[in-house]
Amino acid sequence: MALEPVELYRDEQHACLMFTDLVEEDAQAVQANQFLIVDHGTGAIIDPGGNLAFNELYMGMVRYFSPHKLSYLIASHADPDIIASLDRWLTSTRASLVISRVWERFVPHFTKVGKTENRVIPVHDAGGILPLGQSQLHILPAHFLHAEGNFHFYDPISRILFTGDLGVSMTDGYIARTPVTDLAPHIARMEGFHRRYMVSNKVLRLWVAMARQLDISLIAPQHGAPIMGPAIAQFFDWLDHLMCGIDVMDNQNYQLPKQMISAVPQRPQ
Numbered sequence: 001m002a003l004e005p006v007e008l009y010r011d012e013q014h015a016c017l018m019f020t021d022l023v024e025e026d027a028q029a030v031q032a033n034q035f036l037i038v039d040h041g042t043g044a045i046i047d048p049g050g051n052l053a054f055n056e057l058y059m060g061m062v063r064y065f066s067p068h069k070l071s072y073l074i075a076s077h078a079d080p081d082i083i084a085s086l087d088r089w090l091t092s093t094r095a096s097l098v099i100s101r102v103w104e105r106f107v108p109h110f111t112k113v114g115k116t117e118n119r120v121i122p123v124h125d126a127g128g129i130l131p132l133g134q135s136q137l138h139i140l141p142a143h144f145l146h147a148e149g150n151f152h153f154y155d156p157i158s159r160i161l162f163t164g165d166l167g168v169s170m171t172d173g174y175i176a177r178t179p180v181t182d183l184a185p186h187i188a189r190m191e192g193f194h195r196r197y198m199v200s201n202k203v204l205r206l207w208v209a210m211a212r213q214l215d216i217s218l219i220a221p222q223h224g225a226p227i228m229g230p231a232i233a234q235f236f237d238w239l240d241h242l243m244c245g246i247d248v249m250d251n252q253n254y255q256l257p258k259q260m261i262s263a264v265p266q267r268p269q
């Protein structure tokens, strides 16, 4: 039985909900968050996830509005934990997929032939402002953090910044419910992922300079706990100085391999 979604924000006409444990606790898949934004009865799902999350998220959504009121499936990038359930969402709702134009012609591989026809809103690298109900969602460039075509989403009503794989931590769906307000003890759960999955410090600094201009109540990543209060500025400072991706790669990482790989399947680490 899944936990109730976390209500990150609610007023009479607007709500932001976070689902943290739709993937079975013992599954081999990484914990992931899915987000539902509702404005004046119209909805958007941010990073709907893979097939593992579909049923529970769909059931969770129809408690707030009927499926035909879902306007958008919004994908930060095209990884399987972001959008592998696309075929089922396009079948069960009338929503359009909003995704970087970099991935526009790749996502049809997630669906049956023809399913994506007239259902994709490709976003150019500069991002833009998307109408949602009577409000708007800001689509911000976050390329190479970590995918080549990558966006984050800012909701000016709740002042939540949804950051996909940036700011994620490796934990379980229960711990992911409680926002982190002090970054220092949290860094150990974030560092390995960011050093390997984020592309470079240059891109982090460009992103931080943009993000500091926003009035942010909460940073909501796609894995692990949200970041709020003093931890937001601490997070920006941490990213400013973090070396990652190509910064930490050298010729040692590009040697012809000598070690045998075990032919026996392994459990994920």
Ligand SMILES: [Fe+2]
Pocket: 077, 079, 146, 165
């Ligand atoms: Fe990803």
Ligand SMILES: [Fe+2]
Pocket: 079, 081, 082, 164, 165, 222, 223
């Ligand atoms: Fe992810």
